[in-house]
Every structure is written in structure tokens, then in C-alpha cells.
Amino acid sequence: MHQSGPSPPQPSGAIRIAEQEVPSSVLQCLIIKFLMKEGVIPSEIFTRFQTQFGDESGMIIATVLRDSKGVLRLDFLVEQKTINAQYYSTLLNEKVKPPIRLKRRKRQDSLCFLQDNACPHTDTLTMASLLRLRWDVLPHRAYSPDLAPSDYRLFGPMKGFLRGKRLQNNSEVIAGVQRWI
Numbered sequence: 001m002h003q004s005g006p007s008p009p010q011p012s013g014a015i016r017i018a019e020q021e022v023p024s025s026v027l028q029c030l031i032i033k034f035l036m037k038e039g040v041i042p043s044e045i046f047t048r049f050q051t052q053f054g055d056e057s058g059m060i061i062a063t064v065l066r067d068s069k070g071v072l073r074l075d076f077l078v079e080q081k082t083i084n085a086q087y088y089s090t091l092l093n094e095k096v097k098p099p100i101r102l103k104r105r106k107r108q109d110s111l112c113f114l115q116d117n118a119c120p121h122t123d124t125l126t127m128a129s130l131l132r133l134r135w136d137v138l139p140h141r142a143y144s145p146d147l148a149p150s151d152y153r154l155f156g157p158m159k160g161f162l163r164g165k166r167l168q169n170n171s172e173v174i175a176g177v178q179r180w181i
Helices: 022-036 040-055 084-104 125-134 155-162 168-180
Strands: 061-068 070-077
Touching: 040 155, 070 084, 070 125, 070 168, 084 125
Parallel strands: none
Antiparallel strands: 061 070
16 A cells, blocks of 8 residues: 655755656766766767767867967867867867967967877877977876866856856857857
């Protein structure tokens, strides 16, 4: 016999999915955290999300190139699923070099470039592009949180700005990020 009455105590922070509608973004976040703890690599998680959710799980990759004076270029990757060496080299040659020349007219002959050690950044094609651009590439240690201030000075506040906003499509996300920048 089923008794109605007070429900058993729930652990702190528990979500009763059966009793309330939980936004899909919250569920997706929980699933991602779960799969990451199980050791599933991000590309596999993305593939599985695309299979289950289709366009609902769309993702935009933002590339922010900046110097000590501010943002030089903000680029959004919507159509392509990952940044590869060809995309990154084209970005540097066609979309980063011109704004640097326009915005930073002095001392262009001694540009020092710092990037992390992601595969597209260290690929032979990218390194050849950087050599042609005559940019000095600063070495980046494998683990150097002090050299990645964008993690806490850029993307943290950006997430805070976007938190709680209902953005319906990629265009609204891009416009929101551009307004914040």
C-alpha cells in the first residue's frame, strides 16, 4: 500500500527531476560532468550529444586574441566542430594579422606571440604560418596557470554575464558575447 505523506529527506542540492521541469542545459551540464568523471574524452562526449540531442546541443567556439591593450580579434566557430591547424593558420593570416596592423601600428617588426600547446597551435602548418608572419612565438610551459589569465579574467566573467540569459540561437549567443567584450 502506498502512503502519501512527507517525502523522505533529500540530500542537500538534490534535484527532483520527476516533479519539476529541469532545463535541458542543466541536464546536459550534469551529463557532461558525469561523463568527464568517467574519463570520456570531450570529442566523444560531443559526438554522443549530437547523436542524442541534435542541434539542441549546438556549440560555439570563441577564439579571443588580445594583447595588453585589449581585444584584437574575436572569432566564432559555428559551422566547423573543431579548430584544426588549417583553420587556425587561416585565422592568423587572414583575420588576426590585419587587425594587428591597423590597431598596433608601432613595433610590428617585433611581435611576440603567446599561445598554448594545443595541437592546432603546435602543428607544422601553424608553425610555418607563424614563421612567414615573422612573429616570435614565446614558449608556453605544459602547465602554467599564471600564463593563462583568460581562464579567470576573461571567460569566468563572460560566463557570469551570460548566466541566466535565455539565448535562442547561435546569433543571440554571438551578439551577447560581442556586447560583453
